[in-house]
Amino acid sequence: MPDDSAIQAALARAVTIAARGPEHGPNPRVGCVIIAEDGTTLGEGWHRGAGTPHAEVAAIADARSAGRDVRGATAVVTLEPCAHTGRTGPCVDALTQAGVAQVRYAVPDPGDASSGGAAVLNERGIPAVHVPDAGASALTRRWVTAMRLRRPYVIAKWASTLDGRMAAADGTSVWITGDEARDHAHHVRAGVDAIAVGTGTVRADDPRLSARPGGEESAHQPLRAVIGQSETTGAQVWRDANAIALRTRDPHEALAILHAREVRTLVVEGGPTVLSALVREGLVDEVNAYIAPALLGAGPSAIEDLGIGTMSSALRGQDVNFQPLGADILVTAHFSRGL
Ligand SMILES: NC(=O)c1ccc[n+]([C@@H]2O[C@H](COP(=O)([O-])OP(=O)(O)OC[C@H]3O[C@@H](n4cnc5c(N)ncnc54)[C@H](OP(=O)(O)O)[C@@H]3O)[C@@H](O)[C@H]2O)c1
Incomplete structure (x- = not known):
């Protein structure tokens, strides 16, 4: 498994690329970096706005397009992967199907429909663990507030x-x-x-x-x-x-x-x-x-x-x-x- 410094470096990168997404819109800005055991990046992606692939799906696609295998890898995400079907399918399913071994995420998802992704992954034997922030909560502050306070x-x-x-x-x-x-x-x-x-x-x-x-x-x-x-x-x-x-x-x-x-x-x-x-x-x-x-x-x-x-x-x-x-x-x- 990648060490803590590799996880934090991947999270910092995920925050950077997440910021490329639009500030406005119904969805939060999210970034995902998938890393190998030695910390090498296999794929990365960010959410480009409602109706487009979520960051996890974009990162898996990025790895595949470069011919890199993400089975057994670690997905590092700024926000807890979603567990629901909205305009796109659940990210927990995309991560499971891709064969990712574990997930690290910075901000728990407070959404009524979308939360609970970490629990679903854990039940499926894919440890999904909350890690220190690295700037991710500043990125999702407005969205998290809106979701929590309705x-x-x-x-x-x-x-x-x-x-x-x-x-x-x-x-x-x-x-x-x-x-x-x-x-x-x-x-x-x-x-x-x-x-x-x-x-x-x-x-x-x-x-x-x-x-x-x-x-x-x-x-x-x-x-x-x-x-x-x-x-x-x-x-x-x-x-x-x-x-x-x-x-x-x-x-x-x-x-x-x-x-x-x-x-x-x-x-x-x-x-x-x-x-x-x-x-x-x-x-x-x-x-x-x-x-x-x-x-x-x-x-x-x-x-x-x-x-x-x-x-x-x-x-x-x-x-x-x-x-x-x-x-x-x-x-x-x-x-x-x-x-
Ligand atoms: N410097 C700035 O940044 C800035 C920005 C905006 C405005 N201004 C200035 O502010 C002044 C206008 O002030 P204003 O207070 O009249 O404007 P406002 O707050 O935009 O509008 C007040 C009107 O909104 C309605 N309203 C909505 N919620 C209300 C509530 N909870 N309680 C009472 N009424 C409510 C009422 O009209 P209804 O009868 O329609 O319900 C009330 O008369 C202008 O001089 C303008 O130039 C300055």
């Missing part, structure tokens, strides 16, 4: 001034930040399944809500979702069918509708009413705050009253990152139990 992973995104204002007193918010910050936000949009705003933002700004990284419409365009009970007929968001009206003020209901449409990652881009409602309900997993070195002194703040009266009750994020973007700064923070 709602999309929610990124709350806003642009604000140094004094926390999201718009001026007259309601204008175009543009708080500069080109680099806005381009970054377009890259984020291109990697998610849906973008949501409230009806107030549609009326105030009439946003297109398209993903235009580098100024070009990306091939993948997220679903545009508008939350609220009132009509916004004629707004730019309704220019084609890739849009949905979530006619509710209940954030749980809005997320349930999106979950049913296989939205795994959602960016909520405001305004303060909708963002605050999500935060109050503990439904925000990550904040992306683009902060501009500007002061307004008046105007709505990004997050309204949360009923927090004292400092010790402040909601605090983890895994905080700072990224300068031109004159602005992006602060990202994660909230593991939801804000």
Whole structure:
């Protein structure tokens, strides 16, 4: 059997190739490297999106196309192999039929239908063992959250001034930040399944809500979702069918509708009413705050009253990152139990 360092090297490679898969879509990004006893790679593969072969199947095919025999080999996978038939067949069957001797995986599968693959393999006499992460959980974080909580992973995104204002007193918010910050936000949009705003933002700004990284419409365009009970007929968001009206003020209901449409990652881009409602309900997993070195002194703040009266009750994020973007700064923070 390959030693631990060979397993970890294969896992690191599996993480690298998994990242080539699309960030958006109903399935997670997964990589698989099949290694021989001495650690030599026999085949590798990654999942390229819904309906295409899973990473394990792609790795077996890669080995076969190179004329390499995977019988008795070790499959190292970033995610526990699936045990169900979805758009493609179960990976546990593909691994069994290929004659793989053992499996090492980094992230347990929390999916209702897809989990239990390790147990199935173990029952079949193919030891499937959980190994330390090597970066695999960062890759599947959004998907795992969506599967576990049965709602999309929610990124709350806003642009604000140094004094926390999201718009001026007259309601204008175009543009708080500069080109680099806005381009970054377009890259984020291109990697998610849906973008949501409230009806107030549609009326105030009439946003297109398209993903235009580098100024070009990306091939993948997220679903545009508008939350609220009132009509916004004629707004730019309704220019084609890739849009949905979530006619509710209940954030749980809005997320349930999106979950049913296989939205795994959602960016909520405001305004303060909708963002605050999500935060109050503990439904925000990550904040992306683009902060501009500007002061307004008046105007709505990004997050309204949360009923927090004292400092010790402040909601605090983890895994905080700072990224300068031109004159602005992006602060990202994660909230593991939801804000
Ligand atoms: N700087 C930024 O990043 C940024 C981003 C977006 C917007 N903005 C600014 O934000 C301002 C608009 O703010 P906003 O708060 O009116 O916009 P909003 O949050 O987009 O929309 C508010 C509307 O959504 C509906 N709604 C949905 N869920 C609700 C809930 N749980 N509780 C109450 N109402 C709910 C209500 O309308 P219904 O009657 O339809 O139910 C409500 O009036 C504009 O000035 C805009 O420029 C700034």
